[in-house]
Amino acid sequence: MTDRIPVAVIGASGRMGMQACRAVEDAHDLDLVGRFGAGDDLGDLAGARVAVELTVPDASPANVAHCVERGVHAVVGTTGWSQERLDALSERLSGQPGVGVLIAPNFAIGALLMMSFAQQAARFYESVEVVETHHPGKVDAPSGTAARTASLIAAARREAGLGEVPDATSSDPDGARGARVDGVPVHALRMRGRVAHQEVAFGAVGEALTLRHDSFDRVSFMPGVLSGVRQVGDHPGLTVGLEHYLGL
Ligand SMILES: NC(=O)C1=CN([C@@H]2O[C@H](COP(=O)(O)OP(=O)(O)OC[C@H]3O[C@@H](n4cnc5c(N)ncnc54)[C@H](O)[C@@H]3O)[C@@H](O)[C@H]2O)C=CC1
Numbered sequence: 001m002t003d004r005i006p007v008a009v010i011g012a013s014g015r016m017g018m019q020a021c022r023a024v025e026d027a028h029d030l031d032l033v034g035r036f037g038a039g040d041d042l043g044d045l046a047g048a049r050v051a052v053e054l055t056v057p058d059a060s061p062a063n064v065a066h067c068v069e070r071g072v073h074a075v076v077g078t079t080g081w082s083q084e085r086l087d088a089l090s091e092r093l094s095g096q097p098g099v100g101v102l103i104a105p106n107f108a109i110g111a112l113l114m115m116s117f118a119q120q121a122a123r124f125y126e127s128v129e130v131v132e133t134h135h136p137g138k139v140d141a142p143s144g145t146a147a148r149t150a151s152l153i154a155a156a157r158r159e160a161g162l163g164e165v166p167d168a169t170s171s172d173p174d175g176a177r178g179a180r181v182d183g184v185p186v187h188a189l190r191m192r193g194r195v196a197h198q199e200v201a202f203g204a205v206g207e208a209l210t211l212r213h214d215s216f217d218r219v220s221f222m223p224g225v226l227s228g229v230r231q232v233g234d235h236p237g238l239t240v241g242l243e244h245y246l247g248l
């Protein structure tokens with residue numbers, strides 16, 4: 001008989017939380033034992049071994065800390081985790097050996113591949129910019145995916161000895177050139193009718209490379225959520241990025 005994993009979803013009434021509850025309920029090896037929303041007492045997380053955390057950036061660190069303190073593994077899709085918050089979580093995990101937390105800026109396989117391809121391409125191109133588009137209900141900008149993509153690109157550029165992206169702009173009073181994440185220009189669009197989309201545009205003399213990923217439906221995130229739930233217990237400590245579980 002297989003050992004079924006008892007799972008709780010935090011943020012269960014949200015766009016992602018509802019989808020995650022359905023995916024867990026439909027999985028042959030998982031049991032949905034708890035659904036938690038804003039204002040609920042997480043208590044012992046209804047006896048869950050793994051919690052899926054899909055809330056808002058301001059609530060996520062406390063929810064994850066609650067899980068870790070009770071020895072419950074956490075699969076976290078909530079974005080907006082700063083390096084400072086990640087460091088505090090690592091510190092907390094060092095006092096709970098055996099507990100695993102996965103922070104996954106994006107669960108979609110295509111988005112993970114896009115980030116990996118962007119990392120590979122980065123050293124060959126002088127110019128690069130990231131453009132993400134999301135539904136207008138998203139509270140954080142840039143997206144976690146865009147921020148991570150930019151950081152990965154920046155690290156690859158540094159390693160290759162590339163300097164700043166070329167840009168002669170000397171007047172931009174309204175911020176038309178977007179944000180900079182680790183020196184990489186990032187632009188965020190919010191549009192009714194969209195879900196989650198990203199382009200990474202590379203340029204070199206006489207050529208361009210464009211990488212694009214589209215999530216048209218939140219079902220695209222569910223195989224990744226389920227992989228995370230099944231594997232987090234085998235990965236104690238903090239892991240940032242589902243690619244580390246998938247060998248990408
Ligand atoms: N990693 C990934 O692949 C993906 C990550 N996300 C991220 O997941 C998060 C949730 O996204 P959506 O579902 O679209 O947002 P949403 O706004 O639809 O849902 C968030 C839910 O969290 C609840 N909530 C707020 N504070 C809470 C608290 N303290 N405890 C428990 N529940 C609380 C809200 O009431 C709401 O139901 C966002 O950070 C988003 O960026 C979204 C899609 C994919």
Ligand SMILES: O=C(O)C1=N[C@H](C(=O)O)C[C@H](O)C1
Pocket residue numbers: 079105106107134135138142143144145146195196197
């Ligand atoms: O809020 C969303 O919808 C999404 N959030 C994640 C992010 O910020 O990157 C993942 C995906 O883009 C959908």
